[in-house]
Amino acid sequence: MARITSSAIVRYWVRENGRGVVLSFLLFAAISTPFVLLPRYSASPVMSREEVGGTVVSVATHPINPKVAVGRGFHYEYRIRLDDGRVVSTSGPIAKPHPIGEDVILT
Numbered sequence: 001m002a003r004i005t006s007s008a009i010v011r012y013w014v015r016e017n018g019r020g021v022v023l024s025f026l027l028f029a030a031i032s033t034p035f036v037l038l039p040r041y042s043a044s045p046v047m048s049r050e051e052v053g054g055t056v057v058s059v060a061t062h063p064i065n066p067k068v069a070v071g072r073g074f075h076y077e078y079r080i081r082l083d084d085g086r087v088v089s090t091s092g093p094i095a096k097p098h099p100i101g102e103d104v105i106l107t
Contacts, residue, residue, distance in 0.1 A: 054080040056101060
């Protein structure tokens with residue numbers, strides 16, 4: 001009776017399944033590559049990991065109706081013109097208001 005070694009089993013498995021394993025790895029790498037590289041090239045100031053500066057353009061207190069604020073509280077809604085000209089909206093706590101014209105940094 002012939003003796004079957006573990007190396008023979010490995011060689012047989014690679015011969016039978018190796019192509020599928022390699023193709024599966026290549027498919028996984030091709031699909032995941034855009035998701036890994038996408039955050040590096042993001043142009044959105046919200047998605048960016050860099051600090052972005054701008055100037056406060058308008059400030060409003062939200063919510064306007066006090067009955068809606070029960071349980072959530074008031075907050076400020078800011079429109080900020082970024083240094084590159086884009087305008088973004090953001091909100092902040094009522095304890096630290098930013099006046100119109102103030103230079104702020106979004107992190």
